[in-house]
Amino acid sequence: MSITHPDDFVADVTDANAKRPFLSPINKRRWGNFKANKRGYWSLWIFLFLFIASLFAEFIANDRPILISYKGEYLSPIFTDYPEEKFGGFLAVTDYHDPVNIEEIEANGWMIWPPIRYSYRTVNKNIPRPAPSPPTWLMDTDEACKKYAKGADDPLCTYGNWNWLGTDDQGRDVTSRLIYGFRISIQFGLILTLFSALIGISAGAVQGYYGGWVDLLFQRFIEIWTSMPLLFLLIIISSVLPPGFWILLGIMLIFSWTGFVGIVRAEFLRARNFEYVNAARALGVGNRTIMFRHLLPNAMVATLTFLPFILSGSIGALTTLDFLGFGLPPGSPSLGEMLSQGKNNLHAPWLGIMGFVVISVMLSLLIFIGEATRDAFDPRKTFV
Amino acid sequence: MKDKTEPLLSVENLSVAFTTSGKTSTAVNNISFHIGKGETVALVGESGSGKSVSALSILKLLPYPPASHPSGKIFFKGKDLLAASEQELRGVRGNDVTMIFQEPMTSLNPLHTIEQQIGEILTTHRGMTNDEARKRTIELLNQVGIREPEKRLGAYPHQMSGGQRQRVMIAMSLANEPELLIADEPTTALDVTVQAQILGLLGEMKKGRGLSMLFITHDLGIVRKIADRVCVMTNGEIVEHGPTAEIFDNPQHEYTKHLLAAEPKGNPPKLKKGAEVIIEGEDMKVWFPIKKGFMRKTVDHVKAVDGISLQLRAGQTLGVVGESGSGKTTLGLALTRMISSKGRIGFIGQDINSYSFNEMKPLRSDMQIVFQDPYGSLSPRMSVSEIIAEGMEIHMPNLGANEVDDRVASILEEVGLDPATRHRYPHEFSGGQRQRMAIARAMILEPKFVMLDEPTSALDMSVQAQVVELLLRLQEERNLAYLFISHDLKVVRALANDVIVMRLGKVVEHGPAEQIFDNPQTDYTKALMAAAFNLEVTPTGAVNQ
Numbered sequence: 001m002s003i004t005h006p007d008d009f010v011a012d013v014t015d016a017n018a019k020r021p022f023l024s025p026i027n028k029r030r031w032g033n034f035k036a037n038k039r040g041y042w043s044l045w046i047f048l049f050l051f052i053a054s055l056f057a058e059f060i061a062n063d064r065p066i067l068i069s070y071k072g073e074y075l076s077p078i079f080t081d082y083p084e085e086k087f088g089g090f091l092a093v094t095d096y097h098d099p100v101n102i103e104e105i106e107a108n109g110w111m112i113w114p115p116i117r118y119s120y121r122t123v124n125k126n127i128p129r130p131a132p133s134p135p136t137w138l139m140d141t142d143e144a145c146k147k148y149a150k151g152a153d154d155p156l157c158t159y160g161n162w163n164w165l166g167t168d169d170q171g172r173d174v175t176s177r178l179i180y181g182f183r184i185s186i187q188f189g190l191i192l193t194l195f196s197a198l199i200g201i202s203a204g205a206v207q208g209y210y211g212g213w214v215d216l217l218f219q220r221f222i223e224i225w226t227s228m229p230l231l232f233l234l235i236i237i238s239s240v241l242p243p244g245f246w247i248l249l250g251i252m253l254i255f256s257w258t259g260f261v262g263i264v265r266a267e268f269l270r271a272r273n274f275e276y277v278n279a280a281r282a283l284g285v286g287n288r289t290i291m292f293r294h295l296l297p298n299a300m301v302a303t304l305t306f307l308p309f310i311l312s313g314s315i316g317a318l319t320t321l322d323f324l325g326f327g328l329p330p331g332s333p334s335l336g337e338m339l340s341q342g343k344n345n346l347h348a349p350w351l352g353i354m355g356f357v358v359i360s361v362m363l364s365l366l367i368f369i370g371e372a373t374r375d376a377f378d379p380r381k382t383f384v
Numbered sequence: 385m386k387d388k389t390e391p392l393l394s395v396e397n398l399s400v401a402f403t404t405s406g407k408t409s410t411a412v413n414n415i416s417f418h419i420g421k422g423e424t425v426a427l428v429g430e431s432g433s434g435k436s437v438s439a440l441s442i443l444k445l446l447p448y449p450p451a452s453h454p455s456g457k458i459f460f461k462g463k464d465l466l467a468a469s470e471q472e473l474r475g476v477r478g479n480d481v482t483m484i485f486q487e488p489m490t491s492l493n494p495l496h497t498i499e500q501q502i503g504e505i506l507t508t509h510r511g512m513t514n515d516e517a518r519k520r521t522i523e524l525l526n527q528v529g530i531r532e533p534e535k536r537l538g539a540y541p542h543q544m545s546g547g548q549r550q551r552v553m554i555a556m557s558l559a560n561e562p563e564l565l566i567a568d569e570p571t572t573a574l575d576v577t578v579q580a581q582i583l584g585l586l587g588e589m590k591k592g593r594g595l596s597m598l599f600i601t602h603d604l605g606i607v608r609k610i611a612d613r614v615c616v617m618t619n620g621e622i623v624e625h626g627p628t629a630e631i632f633d634n635p636q637h638e639y640t641k642h643l644l645a646a647e648p649k650g651n652p653p654k655l656k657k658g659a660e661v662i663i664e665g666e667d668m669k670v671w672f673p674i675k676k677g678f679m680r681k682t683v684d685h686v687k688a689v690d691g692i693s694l695q696l697r698a699g700q701t702l703g704v705v706g707e708s709g710s711g712k713t714t715l716g717l718a719l720t721r722m723i724s725s726k727g728r729i730g731f732i733g734q735d736i737n738s739y740s741f742n743e744m745k746p747l748r749s750d751m752q753i754v755f756q757d758p759y760g761s762l763s764p765r766m767s768v769s770e771i772i773a774e775g776m777e778i779h780m781p782n783l784g785a786n787e788v789d790d791r792v793a794s795i796l797e798e799v800g801l802d803p804a805t806r807h808r809y810p811h812e813f814s815g816g817q818r819q820r821m822a823i824a825r826a827m828i829l830e831p832k833f834v835m836l837d838e839p840t841s842a843l844d845m846s847v848q849a850q851v852v853e854l855l856l857r858l859q860e861e862r863n864l865a866y867l868f869i870s871h872d873l874k875v876v877r878a879l880a881n882d883v884i885v886m887r888l889g890k891v892v893e894h895g896p897a898e899q900i901f902d903n904p905q906t907d908y909t910k911a912l913m914a915a916a917f918n919l920e921v922t923p924t925g926a927v928n929q
Contacts, residue, residue: 275760279825282722283775284748293774297765 030376040372047365054183061116061176064096069109097122099149099156117160118173120180120333124163131171132341132348136162166350168341174350178358180333185362188249189315193307195253196314200260201303205291207261208268215265226258238326245328252317259310260303267299301377308370312363319359335359390462392596393442393481393564394418398456400437400446400620411437413620414455419564424590424597426607426628428643429617430844431815435600438617439566441466442598443477460564479509482557484550486569491553492541498525498552499537505559524555529585546708547578554585558593565589566598571606575707575871580915583610602844604644608632609919616640646846650856650878652701652897659697661730662833662865663719663751668692668727670711670718670889688714689725690889698832699859701866703880703897705873705912711889712869716835719867720751732832749779752826756838758818762810769806772796772825779829791828799824799854816847820854827858835867840875852878873916877901885909 035041059066064077075082077096084091087104094101097117105111118124126147127133136144141152144162148154165174207215234251241247271277272295280290321327322336335355342352400412412434419425427435440446442458442465458465460476468476485491492501499521506517518537525533528551541549550570557565567586571579587610589595599611607614608628615625616639624637635641671685688711696702704712718725721736721744729737731747739747755761762771769792776788783791793803799820810818819839826834836855840848852875859866870876876883876897883900885893885908893900893909904910914920 275755275757276763278722279753279755279761279822280763280774282720282748282753283825283829284745284778285774286778293766294763 033378034372034376037372037375040368040370040375043365043368044372047369050182050362050365051186054179054186057179057183058114058119060114061118061120061173061179062114063117063119063122064094065111065113068105068111070105071108097125102156113160115160116164116173116176116179118163118176120177121172121331122176123171124161124167124173125171126161127163127167127171131167132169132345132351133163133167133171134348135164135166135350137164165354166348168338168351169345169348174338174354177333177338178335178354181335181338182358182362184245184328184333185315185318185335188245188318189311192249192252192256192314193311195249196257196310197260197303197307199253199257201264201296201299203257204261204264205268205296205299208265209272209287209291209295211269211272215269222258222261226255228255230255234321234326243327243329245332248318248321248327252314256310256314256317259313260306263302263306264299267302268295271295271298305370305374305377308366308373312366312370315363315366391418391420392423392461393598394459395438395442396457396459398438398441398458399454400434400441401452401454402450403452404450410454411620412441415615415617415620415622417615417622417625419596419598421563421596422590422594423613424599424611426599426601426611426614427617428601428604428607428614430602430643430846433617434620435617436568439483439568439598439600442566443481443483444468444473445477445483478505478557478562479560480562481564481566482560482562483566483568484553484557484570486572492549494541497538497540498544501552502556502559505556509560520559521555524559525552527558527589528552528555529581530555545578546574547581550574550578550582551585554582554589558589561593562595564596564598566600568600569602572601572603576873577707577911577915579606580919583919586610604632604845605919616643642846646849648840648845648849648852648875648878650852652856652879652881653699653860655697655700655881659699660732662696662698662732663867664693664695664728664730665719666693666728666730668715668718668725668729670714670723670725687889689718691727692884692886692889692891693727694884696833696865696867698865699863700882701859701868701880703876703883704867704869704886705871705876705883706886706892707912708871709888710886712871712886713837714889715886716753716837716867716869720753720835722753745778749775749829750831751833751835752829752831753835753837754819754822754826754839757842758815758822759842761822762818764809764811767807767809768796768813768821771810771821772806772828775825775829795824795828796821798858799827800850814847815843816850819843819847819851823851823854823858827862830862831864833865833867835869837869838871841870841872848872848875855879873901873913885912 034044053060058078062078066076066078068075068077070087075086077094082094084094084101087094087101089098089101096102096111124133128139128143128146141157145152145154145157148157151157163173163175165178167173168177203218207218237251238248268291274294277290277294280294285293318327318334319336319339322334323340324336325340327336328334335358338351338355339359342348342355345351394416395418396416397414398412398416399410399414401408401410415434415438417425417427427438429435437446437451441451441453442460444465453466456466460481463472465473465476496504499518502521502524503514503517506512506520507514510517512520521537522533525536530536530548530551536544536548541552544552553570565586570586571582574582583606586597590597597610599607601607611628613626614628614631615622616631616637617623618639624631624635624640631640632644635644668689669687669691670689671687673682674684674686675681676683690711692715694702704715706712714723717723719729721729721739725737727737728735731751734747736744736747766774769789772792772795773788776783776791792806796803796806801817801820801824805813810821813821819842823839839855840851843851855866856879858864866879868876868879880897883893883895883897884891885900885906887908893904893906900909901913904913
């Protein structure tokens with residue numbers, strides 16, 4: 001006998017009839033390792049809270065009320081566009097910031113506003129100083145409310161109408177844009193990572209499993225492919241195609257999948273001659289089943305460990321493009337655009353500082369989670 | 385040793401415990417033994433009995449902290465090693481006490497030449513100059529029986545055979561003229577013929593230098609050959625100790641008796657006359673090309689299997705024996721069409737040697753393979769019942785989930801496992817239980833032909849006996865044809881009615897088992913038999929170094 005691992009000594013096969021637990025022992029150990037990394041564990045919860053909250057951004061920051069009771073009727077402007085004639089006006093879409101409309105609704109019922117009464121594209125017409133206007137709490141009440149009809153006594157000059165982090169150079173609320181920008185960055189990152197993983201894992205699996213010429217040719221192809229300059233291609237393509245979320249995603253996807261190929265290929269090359277894979281071949285199991293059932297689980301550990309880093313990489317790439325102006329279409333709430341506004345408006349430091357804070361917090365959280373994931377899947381990690 | 389005042393090494397009430405995630409398990413429990421000068425003590429037990437852990441704790445080589453010593457003292461020349469500082473220990477390790485390990489492949493650094501590996505010890509511990517070290521290295525290599533040591537100095541470990549590597553390991557451990565050598569299963573990974581040579585070498589060292597040895601093994605044959613005294617270990621405790629002859633002739637403890645009775649026994653069922661031919665190969669060849677140069681021209685071939693013909697009938701077991709590298713496994717894989725080969729292969733009336741993967745598929749249920757390593761051949765991520773049912777998914781797709789489950793349960797019972805454990809994962813089972821699962825996986829498809837590729841060599845002796853018994857029972861019940869590949873001649877003797885002796889891809893001798901074992905004709909077979917059954921080296925030189 002050779003001493004391999006201390007775990008060898010604690011195996012017991014006594015309670016044979018015990019039900020299979022929800023998590024297999026190895027996953028339990030992994031979850032334990034993950035939790036043991038306190039920083040990563042807390043980061044996961046903070047990140048999940050922020051991400052799930054940002055999914056409901058429309059209920060947190062919007063220029064429409066969540067619920068209106070008007071003449072005994074309940075209206076939900078977030079889900080439906082009501083024409084203004086509903087409230088006695090004439091515009092096609094109701095402007096809920098218009099004092100006339102507000103008075104009309106308040107007189108015939110009530111309305112519940114989100115905590116921040118601006119959407120990412122709402123232009124605040126009541127900013128006291130020319131845009132970019134500083135955070136409201138930096139000004140005294142009189143100055144902050146001077147654009148409202150009744151000045152400091154105006155009922156509309158409430159916390160809900162404050163610009164907590166100021167406005168950008170087009171008078172749009174920074175807080176709201178950051179919330180939506182956070183959401184779109186994470187969504188972009190997640191979708192891009194998911195699709196790159198799908199393509200990259202399939203390509204790596206085929207290469208690793210078949211080896212030989214398939215592997216050789218594919219590797220050369222990938223070498224050529226990855227040597228193409230991504231940024232120039234993006235600039236060229238974005239001048240031909242209208243830039244948008246999905247087009248940008250597609251272009252990035254063309255190049256980002258190659259990151260996964262290496263690790264998956266290596267795992268498949270290593271595992272394809274394992275004895276249990278040979279045993280499956282001897283049973284007559286088909287290639288595809290062998291790849292999915294026997295080899296993929298081996299590659300998943302390496303892939304999962306890699307995933308959070310790819311995710312933060314994709315978010316960083318999107319931010320870069322937005323900063324350079326080749327990213328999402330103008331008007332979209334994007335963190336990169338916020339940074340570029342900060343660069344162009346050095347007299348309005350809240351733009352640059354807040355953009356920086358949000359991006360760095362987001363990427364740090366993801367990296368911490370990634371570290372904890374790496375710990376969790378590390379078979380040699382022992383906590384004493 | 386009663387007549388000497390103080391033993392060289394004495395271990396008193398040693399315990400070893402491992403703590404993982406809060407749980408503490410005791411691997412070694414209160415063992416005591418001692419080794420006198422010039423004495424060889426064997427520590428015998430099955431895997432998991434704690435014998436390696438005990439040996440490693442002598443030099444404090446266990447991973448601390450998961451490991452700890454709740455009690456015990458280890459005196460080497462009067463000094464307590466457990467209480468010694470790391471610096472004192474370093475003076476003892478590799479100097480007064482040295483170790484050789486089981487796996488010569490991994491205990492040598494693949495990036496250093498033999499001269500560097502041995503020379504390093506001499507220059508650091510003995511303060512020799514490079515020239516002196518070189519001379520001494522050649523001397524040592526000569527002592528351990530490496531031919532033409534001057535030429536081998538620049539060789540890397542991968543350029544040497546397993547036996548030669550183990551010799552180099554021994555030379556390394558002797559370089560500092562130690563007083564105690566701890567040998568942890570030094571011959572387990574080697575062929576029987578090489579094992580006999582290494583044991584002979586260790587015996588000489590003992591005689592010539594008065595070397596003391598702690599010999600760890602599971603093989604009682606070796607113990608009888610080499611040890612003065614024996615300690616039998618099970619479950620972390622020494623249950624019996626005494627002089628070798630006494631233990632073997634008059635064992636007291638139940639476990640020792642069990643161990644001594646555990647030799648694989650059995651008689652292969654008599655071959656019925658005119659039984660159906662299941663599989664036959666005619667002039668089979670598996671040649672791997674050696675390619676050289678820019679154009680990858682084939683300059684030569686490695687002839688792994690070179691013109692072998694065989695025939696296997698229902699109910700027959702054909703044993704294939706030979707040293708490692710003789711092409712046994714390649715022959716088996718070629719017969720089952722896992723690798724391509726030349727020459728006709730007939731399987732139940734069909735010529736299958738040119739069948740494609742898909743044409744082979746329906747035949748796969750009739751020909752099954754049981755692999756050597758029960759730890760490697762079961763996917764760690766599938767439950768036992770998933771593993772066993774995998775083949776049925778393909779070959780019996782019409783079975784309902786309940787029917788599949790029933791069959792899995794009944795086959796588990798047949799191979800001697802509790803069906804209630806079928807939803808557990810392989811890592812929760814012992815090696816013997818896993819090999820039973822691998823056998824169940826093959827048998828559930830009701831094959832006619834099973835290729836058994838060293839199915840017992842990764843198992844403990846007493847477990848081997850059980851697996852052999854199981855295989856014999858299954859053969860009788862199902863009238864199976866076995867191709868049994870093994871380097872372990874004792875197991876082959878218990879199982880096979882016909883034997884092929886292979887060497888370098890060719891058949892050396894072929895015939896009924898009794899004839900091969902009792903009256904071998906060729907020198908090679910004779911050498912093989914002597915090494916396997918008497919642990920002796922025949923002087924004819926028929927066997928490679």
